[in-house]
Amino acid sequence: MNQSALVVFSGGQDSTTCLFWAMKNFARVEAITFNYNQRHKAEIDCAIKIAQEFDVPHSVIDMSLLNQLAPNALTRHDLEIKASGSGELPTTFVDGRNLLFLSFAAVVAKQKGIHHIVTGVCETDFSGYPDCRDIFIKSLNVTLDLAMDYTFILDTPLMWIDKAETWELAEQLGRLEYVQHNTLTCYNGIIGVGCGNCPACKLRSAGLKKYLEKKEAVQ
DSSP states (O other), X not given: OEEEEEEEOOSSHHHHHHHHHHHHXXXXXXXXXXXSOOSOTHXXXXXXXXXXXXXXXXXXXXXXXXXHHSOOTXXXXXXXXXXXXXXXXXXXXXXXXXXXXXXXXXXXXXXTTOOEEEOOOOSSSOTTOGGGSHHHHHHHXXXXXXXXXXXOEEEOTTTTOOHHHHHHHHHHTTOHHHHHHHOOOOTTOOOTTOOSOSHXXXXXXXXXXXXXXXXXXXX
């Protein structure tokens, strides 16, 4: 078993599944959450609660500068939450978010002697976000190694699976019901099933429905 990992943790479905994946695969796990004045600030409280419940050392880092640099629907209530279309990125895309989150996580990881950084980015159900692509992760991994003269491994357990398979992974880890009821994915800040109307809720519920139908079909 690898020694230690730092999980980039939002308290949502994907990052919580990654947290449980890390807890299975690493002897020592810590988590880091970023406060960038996001619309759904309840996710920070959710992340704190989950980390405490599973006795995972956890830190919250102030990244409010990101809100000033890249106005978006996740930080601005006057911007409408809209899915991607006509070649445009969703209004929920935050320029530089994963670049900054993973870079800051790497700085923290190095100070703690941690080499593995776990993130829930996914190229299969990635809403068109360019910083969720595998090519970006591989590129940043090389850059971080060179920038700090330290070996990092950016682990992306969800990269090539869709939302239904993410639910399946949660069940394989024995945590499907926990993820279903205790995580916050909703852009409107509603824990569990969420509002049901925002793009994040629709993607989450469609994935769960698909997985449960698949599960029922093989029983």
